[in-house]
Structures are given as structure tokens and as C-alpha cells.
Amino acid sequence: MTLSVVQRISCEVIDNEAPKARIFNIQRYSLNDGQGIRTVVFFKGCPHYCPWCANPESISGKIETVRRLSKCLQCAPCQNDVDECPSGAMEQIGRDVSLSELEKEVLKDDVFFRASGGGVTLSGGEVLMQAEFATRFLKRMKSLGLRTAIETAGDASPDKFLAVAQQCDEVLFDLKIMNAEKAKNVLNLHQPRVLYNFRMLVENGIKVIPRVPLIPGYTLNQSNMQAIIDFLVPLKLNEIHLLPFHQYGEPKYQLLGKPWRMACVTPPNEADISPLRQMAEQAGYHVTIGG
Structure with a gap:
């Protein structure tokens, strides 16, 4: 009898276990983060300060504890302990996972990947801050025949970035503020390195999908869009995703007290x-609007 992917994983010993990754969420059944049905793994930690970030819990690389007031029983004294909280109001944001632990979590959705042509997408935060783990994990997923992708702002060491991207079927690459000085001052983003990395991936034959967050006051203007188009045209790509600003992240800021x-x-x-x-x-x- 042929073993399923999950069964095979449970029977194997993974050699040279990489350091653990710090993640804060695993989102299943996503249709907007790559081809087919995706499982998205959100990595914790980001070097940028985008004012419009919809995942503020991703910014700090530290494990955080928050209290959901809607669940709080106002215990006195409060232990401020996730495990001891009787109502579940205390919540931990972030956890460390090993390579094998994350594989087992993701492969629970294997049947959906194979039925839809989907796979796993690594997001964040900024996944390139944990490039070694990401490279090994994506390589393992590809060896099992799964489609792989990352979502990134692309501001990282070219060598580390290329190693991760070479394990991807597609890279969803955000292009934000094109003016280098403004990108540095507003986002803490090294725009020349971002553009260098984008060209590098294309020149290495990696499928790159440019994505543009449309943010009023920052990127939702024709001059920034024209600068993006001028940059992209010589690279001969055929698609672009436009991501309109939304207010979905506001409750998270309230939860974090930010x-x-x-x-x-x-x-x-x-x-x-x-x-x-x-x-x-x-x-x-x-x-594509959204995506």
C-alpha cells in the first residue's frame, strides 16, 4: 500500500534540523496568495515601518502577549499568563517551530494542494529575515511535489534572497514607494537594493509577480505608478497585482495598544x-486587483 505524503513524513527522520522559525499564524484555504488553494505561513519580524501594515503583530520579532478585553473576566489579581487564563483572554502572538513541525502542519492540507494546483506560501512580517529556515523548508516542500511561493518586500541580501527564491515557483514581490529617499524615510526600505533584487530574480529565470499596494498619500498616485511601470517594462513581465488599501488591520492595532x-x-x-x-x-x- 502506498503511503500518503503525511504518513511518509511521519516515518522519516529529518537530518540536520535547521534552527527554529518564529511564526505567528498559519492561514489555510487562501485563494489570494498564489495559484490554487494555499496554506500561508506568516513569519514574525519585519525591518520596515509601513504605516498601512495590516499585520502589526508581525513587526516585532519577539513573542508578545495580549489581552482580549471582550473575553476578560477581570480576575484579581491577573496572572498575565496565557496558560493560566481561565477565559482565554490572554493570547500569545508568536511561537517557534522546527522544520519538521511546520512540515507536518502544512501537509495536513496536501489533498487541497493537489486538487487545486495550490501549495504553500511564506509571508510575514518579512520571511527573508529567516532566510535559512525558509530555504530549507521550501526545498523540502518542492521535493514532495508541492508548489511554493513567498510574499516579500525584497529588501535583503541578494545572496540570501536568491537562495530562497530559487526554491519558489513564484515570488510575489511588493513594489511600494519608488522614490529612494522617501522609501528610506517612511518605510526604512533600501529601494535601490529592492530594485536590484527584483531584476536579479527575473534575470535568473524566476517567476516574479509585481504587486503594488495602493495607499492614499503614499503610492496611490500616477507618478509613483509611472515609475513602477518604467522600471518593469524592460523586464518584459506580463502581469501585475494592484492591492488597494483597506482598514482590516485596525482592530489588531487596538489589541496591541498601538x-x-x-x-x-x-x-x-x-x-x-x-x-x-x-x-x-x-x-x-x-x-489583477487584489491577489
Whole structure:
């Protein structure tokens, strides 16, 4: 009898176990993070300070503890302990997983991957901050015949980035503020390195899908979009994803006790997005809104 992928994994010993990764969520059945049905692993830690970040719990690389007031019983005294909390109001954000532990978690969804042509996507935070683990994990997934992808801002050592990207069927690569000085001051992003890395992946034959977050006051303007198109045209890619700003992350800021600097910003509507979509389409790109 042929063993399933999960059964085979449980029978194998994984040699040279890599250091553990720190993650904060595993999202199953995603349709927006690569081809087919995806399981998305969110890595903790990010070097950037995007004001619009929808995952503020991803920014710190530390394991954090929060209290959900809606569940809190106002125990006195509060132990501030996740394991001791009787109502589950105390919640830990972040945990460390080994290579084998994460493989077993992801491969629970193997049947959905194979039925839909989907696979696993590593996101964050910034997955490139844990590049060694990511490279080994993705290599293992590919050896089992699964499709692999990462979501990244691309601001990392080229050597480390290329090692990760070579284990991917596609790289979902965010292009944000194109002005280098503004990108550094607002986002702590080294834009020249980002653009170098983008070109490097394309030149190495890796499938790269550019994604543009459309953020009022930052990237939702024709000059930034034109700069992105001017950069992309020589690379001869055929698709681009536009990601409109939303307010879904606001409750997370409240939970973490952090200010939400985009609270008064209205998400863009079709009239706001349409000119940028038309610019990309006129340049020859297939445009996906979201993705």
C-alpha cells in the first residue's frame, strides 16, 4: 500500500534540523496568495515601518502577549499568563517551530494542494529575515511535489534572497514607494537594493509577480505608478497585482495598544484605482486587483 505524503513524513527522520522559525499564524484555504488553494505561513519580524501594515503583530520579532478585553473576566489579581487564563483572554502572538513541525502542519492540507494546483506560501512580517529556515523548508516542500511561493518586500541580501527564491515557483514581490529617499524615510526600505533584487530574480529565470499596494498619500498616485511601470517594462513581465488599501488591520492595532496612523484614511474606490489600472493595461500588463 502506498503511503500518503503525511504518513511518509511521519516515518522519516529529518537530518540536520535547521534552527527554529518564529511564526505567528498559519492561514489555510487562501485563494489570494498564489495559484490554487494555499496554506500561508506568516513569519514574525519585519525591518520596515509601513504605516498601512495590516499585520502589526508581525513587526516585532519577539513573542508578545495580549489581552482580549471582550473575553476578560477581570480576575484579581491577573496572572498575565496565557496558560493560566481561565477565559482565554490572554493570547500569545508568536511561537517557534522546527522544520519538521511546520512540515507536518502544512501537509495536513496536501489533498487541497493537489486538487487545486495550490501549495504553500511564506509571508510575514518579512520571511527573508529567516532566510535559512525558509530555504530549507521550501526545498523540502518542492521535493514532495508541492508548489511554493513567498510574499516579500525584497529588501535583503541578494545572496540570501536568491537562495530562497530559487526554491519558489513564484515570488510575489511588493513594489511600494519608488522614490529612494522617501522609501528610506517612511518605510526604512533600501529601494535601490529592492530594485536590484527584483531584476536579479527575473534575470535568473524566476517567476516574479509585481504587486503594488495602493495607499492614499503614499503610492496611490500616477507618478509613483509611472515609475513602477518604467522600471518593469524592460523586464518584459506580463502581469501585475494592484492591492488597494483597506482598514482590516485596525482592530489588531487596538489589541496591541498601538496607534493606527491610517485611521482617518478612506480606502480607494474604483474611480481612484481606475487611472492606475489603465496605465498598467496600456503598458501591456494583465492587471489583477487584489491577489
